[in-house]
Amino acid sequence: MSSDRLDVLDTHGRPTRVSTRVGEFEPKLLLDGEHDLCPGCGEPVAIRLLLEVIEELGYAQDSIGVIGIGCYTAFTGLIDVDLIQALHGRAPSVATGAKRMRPDKLLFTLQGDGDMVNEGLQEVIHTAARGESVTCVLLNNGVFGETGGHMTATTALGQRTKTSLEGRDADYHGYPIPIAELLVPLGGVSYVARGSVADAKSVVRTKAMLRKAFEAQIAGEGFSLVEILTMCPTGWFIPTADGPGYLDEVLGEVHAAGELVVGGKPVGKGASG
Amino acid sequence: MAHRGCRAMTLVETRGTIRIDSERCKGCELCIPACPPRVLRMSEGRNTRGARVPELLAGCTGCSACLLVCPDFCIEVYQYAEPVMLEAVNASESGSGDNEVTA
Amino acid sequence: MTRTLMEGSEAIATAAVAAGCRFFAGYPMTPFTEVLENFGKRLPAVGGVCINAESEIEAIGMTWGALATGARAATGSTGQGLALMQESLSEITRAELPLVVFHMARGQGDYYQATRGGGHGDYRHIVYAPIDVREAVELTELAFDRADHWRNPVQIYGDYLLAHTSEGVEFTADPFVPVAKDWAVDGSLGGSGRSRNINPIGMQKGSKSIDPESFWKRLQVKHDQIEASEARFESESTEDAELLVVAFGSVARFVRHVVRELRSEGRKVGYARPISLWPFPAEALAAAARGTQRVAVLEQNAGQMIDDVRLSVLGSVPVVGIGGISSDSAGFGMGPLLDTRVIRGRIESALENLEVST
Numbered sequence: 138m139s140s141d142r143l144d145v146l147d148t149h150g151r152p153t154r155v156s157t158r159v160g161e162f163e164p165k166l167l168l169d170g171e172h173d174l175c176p177g178c179g180e181p182v183a184i185r186l187l188l189e190v191i192e193e194l195g196y197a198q199d200s201i202g203v204i205g206i207g208c209y210t211a212f213t214g215l216i217d218v219d220l221i222q223a224l225h226g227r228a229p230s231v232a233t234g235a236k237r238m239r240p241d242k243l244l245f246t247l248q249g250d251g252d253m254v255n256e257g258l259q260e261v262i263h264t265a266a267r268g269e270s271v272t273c274v275l276l277n278n279g280v281f282g283e284t285g286g287h288m289t290a291t292t293a294l295g296q297r298t299k300t301s302l303e304g305r306d307a308d309y310h311g312y313p314i315p316i317a318e319l320l321v322p323l324g325g326v327s328y329v330a331r332g333s334v335a336d337a338k339s340v341v342r343t344k345a346m347l348r349k350a351f352e353a354q355i356a357g358e359g360f361s362l363v364e365i366l367t368m369c370p371t372g373w374f375i376p377t378a379d380g381p382g383y384l385d386e387v388l389g390e391v392h393a394a395g396e397l398v399v400g401g402k403p404v405g406k407g408a409s410g
Numbered sequence: 411m412a413h414r415g416c417r418a419m420t421l422v423e424t425r426g427t428i429r430i431d432s433e434r435c436k437g438c439e440l441c442i443p444a445c446p447p448r449v450l451r452m453s454e455g456r457n458t459r460g461a462r463v464p465e466l467l468a469g470c471t472g473c474s475a476c477l478l479v480c481p482d483f484c485i486e487v488y489q490y491a492e493p494v495m496l497e498a499v500n501a502s503e504s505g506s507g508d509n510e511v512t513a
Numbered sequence: 514m515t516r517t518l519m520e521g522s523e524a525i526a527t528a529a530v531a532a533g534c535r536f537f538a539g540y541p542m543t544p545f546t547e548v549l550e551n552f553g554k555r556l557p558a559v560g561g562v563c564i565n566a567e568s569e570i571e572a573i574g575m576t577w578g579a580l581a582t583g584a585r586a587a588t589g590s591t592g593q594g595l596a597l598m599q600e601s602l603s604e605i606t607r608a609e610l611p612l613v614v615f616h617m618a619r620g621q622g623d624y625y626q627a628t629r630g631g632g633h634g635d636y637r638h639i640v641y642a643p644i645d646v647r648e649a650v651e652l653t654e655l656a657f658d659r660a661d662h663w664r665n666p667v668q669i670y671g672d673y674l675l676a677h678t679s680e681g682v683e684f685t686a687d688p689f690v691p692v693a694k695d696w697a698v699d700g701s702l703g704g705s706g707r708s709r710n711i712n713p714i715g716m717q718k719g720s721k722s723i724d725p726e727s728f729w730k731r732l733q734v735k736h737d738q739i740e741a742s743e744a745r746f747e748s749e750s751t752e753d754a755e756l757l758v759v760a761f762g763s764v765a766r767f768v769r770h771v772v773r774e775l776r777s778e779g780r781k782v783g784y785a786r787p788i789s790l791w792p793f794p795a796e797a798l799a800a801a802a803r804g805t806q807r808v809a810v811l812e813q814n815a816g817q818m819i820d821d822v823r824l825s826v827l828g829s830v831p832v833v834g835i836g837g838i839s840s841d842s843a844g845f846g847m848g849p850l851l852d853t854r855v856i857r858g859r860i861e862s863a864l865e866n867l868e869v870s871t
């Protein structure tokens with residue numbers, strides 16, 4: 138497909154001018170950049186960051202990932218890291234068993250809000266409290282995306298889902314659970330942060346959070362969690378272009394971005410990463 | 411090209427460029443507002459998926475913001491060794507630059 | 514090799530550690546609790562790990578992770594705890610991980626659970642039901658071996674009596690040699706394009722979709738092979754028996770004793786015991802039942818194994834149940850049936866009924 142508009146530059150091939158490539162299509166640790174997630178989905182953006190950080194830390198050959206069940210599960214076939222596919226909600230325990238047998242490896246989980254905060258809430262809490270040296274990565278879009286946009290434990294008040302058609306009502310549906318805040322008082326927790334992929338600045342900050350979380354694991358400081366707010370235009374029933382704005386206004390209101398625990402010590406909510 | 415002179419023409423400093431895998435693109439438009447100098451816009455035409463795809467105008471800084479937000483890994487970013495001045499149509503109406511990103 | 518006096522739960526944990534088990538996770542529940550305690554005592558001493566998990570669901574999840582790295586690992590519980598684990602028990606079979614499960618049941622009412630499973634989909638576990646502590650030690654060693662061989666879970670079905678009886682046991686002197694597992698994840702193939710994927714839904718690396726049908730069919734072939742080759746069986750005095758008494762696990766120990774007693778008195782009674790509950794030793798049992806007038810199943814439940822006995826003899830001999838539900842007041846399954854006089858009474862009346870009906 139080519140444009141006949143005069144002002145459009147050719148972006149098909151490599152540039153002919155002397156230049157340096159500063160960013161590649163897909164991260165090195167993906168077998169294939171083509172995937173079947175929806176247009177405008179935030180999950181692949183977060184997965185890119187995760188894989189880039191593992192690569193940049195030099196742990197590509199020393200990492201074991203445990204993948205939960207949600208839309209991101211489609212990446213189990215694409216991520217070029219040794220993986221264990223867990224059942225819905227069960228990744229933190231699986232990561233625990235693997236880490237205890239291979240303490241020299243970097244262990245991470247990749248889970249959604251439905252997976253971690255609904256089905257497997259007690260898993261992540263106990264894993265944190267045991268101070269397991271694993272890094273849990275939560276892709277929080279406030280819905281069960283995979284099943285078609287249903288309410289999860291992180292769905293914001295007022296948010297419309299297929300099981301909260303008039304918007305989440307505290308009296309009827311109960312309140313959202315801010316999982317990152319919930320882990321703050323636990324001993325054993327070394328690093329907790331919440332990022333987002335709503336815009337490029339947030340993406341850059343979130344990548345720094347992932348790096349810190351893994352560095353805490355490598356330093357043997359205990360449990361770490363990075364929660365990443367991701368767009369789900371399909372499950373939010375909005376146009377893709379409205380995703381970032383909706384994320385900030387609806388999910389971001391309940392789940393504020395920032396670092397919550399650094400070096401095992403709680404830091405002020407909303408501090409930038 | 412006779413009609414060229416009818417448009418406002420400016421020379422824009424261009425420090426980088428991108429490659430777009432237009433067949434991978436799903437047309438989500440997330441890259442458009444992400445671009446600080448606003449040198450991306452959606453095409454009129456569609457790829458074989460049926461999606462409009464981004465088009466690059468003069469003035470790219472090679473900042474990677476578009477790549478960072480793209481969910482479909484369609485963008486590769488290059489920085490030129492030397493900035494070049496490229497002709498742009500209506501380029502002066504591009505963004506304010508307040509989205510500047512340092513990766 | 515020296516004989517040591519040990520309680521069943523301790524003997525099992527000792528045998529497991531000797532067989533190379535280096536990870537155990539469990540949640541206390543009578544009569545399984547002491548198995549957990551003994552792993553907790555023994556594993557740290559050999560560089561292993563035992564975790565008192567927050568629930569049975571997490572216990573099997575942790576074991577899943579340990580197994581995926583190639584370690585020999587086990588979990589366990591009683592029937593209730595195993596009921597909680599069912600999703601993982603069936604899916605871990607599809608992930609083809611060599612799990613060993615120590616099931617110390619409250620009686621024999623969990624036969625269906627052990628052999629049919631309460632989980633989803635088509636899956637099978639090898640199930641061994643030791644008759645005594647000595648055999649539990651042997652079967653524990655065998656369980657780890659068979660689990661690795663088939664990359665399939667193996668369950669040891671015991672009970673209160675097995676876990677809490679002390680017997681003289683011997684352990685193999687051969688040190689455990691770790692088994693090479695090229696499928697296990699150690700991180701090393703990351704970035705190579707050939708990274709590993711321990712996956713219960715049949716998802717392959719490099720592919721976005723799954724092919725459940727061919728994946729499940731491949732597992733079915735494996736389970737058919739296990740069924741054809743792994744059945745274990747014991748029998749005595751079947752040649753001229755008119756009545757064949759079938760029992761499993763601890764109860765079989767009482768039955769075997771009573772049958773020996775009756776034989777010494779000249780009664781034409783035989784004894785048969787499936788050592789493996791799955792695969793069920795159908796052919797061996799059918800052969801033992803040939804020529805008898807009746808098969809009596811003595812199990813401590815409302816009648817579960819009797820289904821498999823009937824499926825084995827396929828109508829060639831009448832099959833009757835002479836056991837039944839029997840428990841102590843706590844529900845631990847230590848009921849009045851576990852008494853040789855009671856069992857002798859049941860077998861004698863089965864013999865008398867035989868005379869009446871012939």
Ligand SMILES: Cc1ncc(C[n+]2csc(CCOP(=O)(O)OP(=O)(O)O)c2C)c(N)n1
Nearest residue numbers: 206207208225249250251252280281282283
């Ligand atoms: C035990 C169990 N219950 C329900 C499901 C169905 N299920 C599959 S994905 C999913 C939701 C996943 O939600 P989340 O983790 O938030 O991921 P997302 O799809 O939003 O990326 C559910 C409920 C399941 N796979 N297993």
Ligand code: SF4
Nearest residue numbers: 174175178208282369
């Ligand atoms: S449903 Fe939502 S989370 Fe799932 S792929 Fe689509 S946009 Fe992403």
Ligand code: SF4
Nearest residue numbers: 445470471473474476
């Ligand atoms: S690299 Fe930066 S300036 Fe160039 S198109 Fe992308 S976002 Fe715009």
Ligand code: SF4
Nearest residue numbers: 435436438439441480
């Ligand atoms: S962000 Fe990516 S997928 Fe979306 S329109 Fe831009 S190039 Fe296409």
Ligand SMILES: [Mg+2]
Nearest residue numbers: 249250280282
């Ligand atoms: Mg979700």
